[in-house]
Amino acid sequence: MALIAEERQGRRALAKERRRRQLIDATIKCISKKGLGSATLADVAKEAGMSQGIVNLHFDSKGNLLRETLRFLIEDYDALFMQTVKKSSGNAAETLRSLMEMDLKPVICDRRKLAVWFAFWGEVKAVRTYQKICAAYDDKYDKVIKELCRQIIDEGNYDGVDAGDVSGALTSLTEGFWLSFLINPKSFDRAAAMRSIESYLRAVFPKHYP
Amino acid sequence: MALIAEERQGRRALAKERRRRQLIDATIKCISKKGLGSATLADVAKEAGMSQGIVNLHFDSKGNLLRETLRFLIEDYDALFMQTVKKSSGNAAETLRSLMEMDLKPVICDRRKLAVWFAFWGEVKAVRTYQKICAAYDDKYDKVIKELCRQIIDEGNYDGVDAGDVSGALTSLTEGFWLSFLINPKSFDRAAAMRSIESYLRAVFPKHYP
DNA sequence: GAAAAATGAATGATTGTTCATTCAATTTCT
C-alpha cells in the first residue's frame, strides 16, 4: 500500500515530503539554539533557507509544526529502539544491555537533540498533546524493558527482585544521565555512565552480567 | 547579616519582599499551567491579583522575573538539601538514604514544581544564565553525594566500586523518576521508586543496606 | 504633605497568519 502510494507520488509529492522534513530539521535546530518559546517561524524559515510563509503552507500552524517535530523525534527514537530489539533477539540479557548502550550512543545522547526533548518535556504539563504522545511511548518502552527483566529474573531464579522496580530504575537512569549531559556536558562522561549502568546490572543480575 | 538587613527593613521593605515572593509564586503557577513560553506578564499579574505593570515595577523585566524564579526554586531545594544533610549527620549511609528519600517527598516531587524545573531545563542550552545556575548547584550536590559514597566505600572496603559512578547513578535515578512522574503521573508510584533506589543501594553497598 | 507603591491605559515591537502574485511543473488539446 505504501509502495503504491509512493509510486503514485510524482516529483511534486516527494518534494513536498522533503520540504516538510527540512522544516522539521530546521525547527530542531532553532529550538536547540533559542529554546521552544523563543523560536519563531521566521527563524525556522531562515534556518531552512526558505520564505516567511513557508511553515503555514506546509503545516498550517506553528502548533502543528511543533507537534510534528515532537512526533518526528519520537519516531526517530522508536525506529532505533525497535531495530535494537530486533537485532539482538534471543538473549534477554544481551538485548537489555544493547538497549542501555543505545541510549548513550551519540545519535541519541546528542546535546542538540536532548535540548529539544527537554523543551517538549518542559511543556508536557501545559500541552496535553505532548503528554499523550510522550506517555504512550514511555509506556511502550517500559513494557519491553520490564518483560526483558522478567525473563532474566526467571532464567536466573533471582529472589526478591521485582521486574518493575528494575526496569523503572534502568529507564530513570538513562533519562537522568541525559539531564546531566544537557546541564553539565563538560563533567559528563559517557563511559562512566555506561559503567554505572553495568555496575547496576551486575549487582542486580550477577549471574547474567559477570 | 541577614538579620541586620531585616531589622533595617521597615514595613515597606518587608511588603516589597512579600510582593516579590507573591509574584514568583504566581509565576510558578503560570509556568506550570501554560508553559514557560506562553506564560505572559499579564497572566502572572492576574494570578497574583495585581495590576498589569506590577512585574516591571518589582523586577524591571520579564527576563529578571524568570531568573529570580529559577533562583527561588533552587534556593528552596538547596535549603531542604542542606537541612537534610545537617539533621542526619554522622552516619554516611543514613544520610545518603535520607537525601534519596527527600527527592521523592511530595514537597519536591510535586508535579507543579517539576513542570517548572523541566521548563527551565528545556532552555538550559539556549539561555546561558540558566545553565550556569543549574550547573553550579548540580556540582555542589554531586560533590556532597560523592563524598558520602566515598565514605561508605571506605567503611565497607567495597572493591571495584567508584564513588563518582555511584553518585552519578543516584542523582540520575531521582532525576529520571521526576521525569516519569511528570509525564506519566498515573503510573508513577512513589513507593516503587523508593524501592528501586533501595534495590540499587543494596546492590552496590550490600553491607550498608541489608 | 511628601515619598513610595500601585494602577491600568497607551505604546511600540514582535510575531503568527493571510493573501495576491510569481514561477515551475504537469496535463490537456490539437
Place this chain on the structure above:
DNA sequence: AGAAATTGAATGAACAATCATTCATTTTTC
C-alpha cells in the same frame, strides 16, 4: 510532439493580534 491551459508550490509584503514595557495618574504609607 508541441503549444496552451491548469495546477500547485513558493514567495514576501501586509495584516492583525499579542505582549512586554512605559508612564501619567491615583492610592497608600510614613
